[in-house]
Amino acid sequence: MTQSPKTVYLLAIESSCDDTSAAVFRNDENLANLVATQDIHRLYGGVVPEMASRAHLQNIIPVVDAAMQKAGIALDQLNAIAFTRGPGLIGSLLVGTTFAKGLALTLGLPLIEVNHMQAHVLAHFIEDPKPSFPFLCLTVSGGHTQIVLVRSYLDMEVLGNTTDDAAGEAFDKTAKILGLPYPGGPLIDKYAQLGNPKAFTFGKPKVDGLDFSFSGFKTSVLYAIQKQQKQDPEFIAHNLNDLCASIQRHIIEMLMDKLELAAKEHNIKEIAIAGGVSANSGLRKAINETGQRLGWNTYIPRFEYCTDNAAMIGITAYYKYLKGEFTTQDVSPVARYAI
């Protein structure tokens, strides 16, 4: 079938951590975005890399097939294959990269490599309303916490980074202290809605500039709880909602303080959040309230585009396709991959 040169069909694959996802795009229109999550890691209190890569191997063909079917697109209509090159778990990345390379080779198609963190930011361009350039994006996930200055689709600069744990890890590790299963972020969010955010005060590490630190906070929560348990062995059970609300308040304050500082320093009022932690209801509320106070235009992606998904890889690949940014068959994944 001959295609109008203006219509581009892209298949995008995301396999950087524990979600196997495939998306199909017609230009910048998302036709399908399917995610296979791996529940096995719940049993271990965190992602087990070896198990994640094995599960990707099992999931990748069914997920790609289902996405193509949902989009109503045949393999011979595709114009390029996109994949997450990094950052992420190397074994997980290898599955998506190798699959994309094999499919592109078989179909004689170009390959497009995508940076996972750049893709989290560009998830804002899957649907309206879209931020205008330049904007700031607070990207908060299980592996990363960054404030990114976005000058155009593919021109980004990281202004601030975590010096230790990511915000998602701060949620997950404190949840583990509370005895909650992995991933604890959504559970802290759920219980926090029933608790008093001012009930407890923990230590907040001080970091210069626009960088973040969360590991000292996690330790402060642990020590505070251990101290209370000496008087009341059931302290966590008796105070779960208040503990979750207080933990969530601290993490949000640490994020918002730096975001406010970045917005002020760079005189930018277009402010976005991205990544799994942007699903947090308290953070979404804080962004909107601070936005109203400071006259920001705020952008929060739909839930399915906050956590890991291939649609964000697809939209990034579309802009790379327009610029002719293709990758060669000798590409290999990169676990640490700067924006």
Ligand code: KG4
């Ligand atoms: O972006 P993502 O899906 O995967 C990574 O690239 O890491 O982010 C996963 C992280 C986990 O740490 C999870 O606990 C956190 O996002 N998360 C949340 C919420 N939903 C997901 N954290 C707090 N509140 C939520 N509602």
Ligand code: ZN
């Ligand atoms: Zn992610």
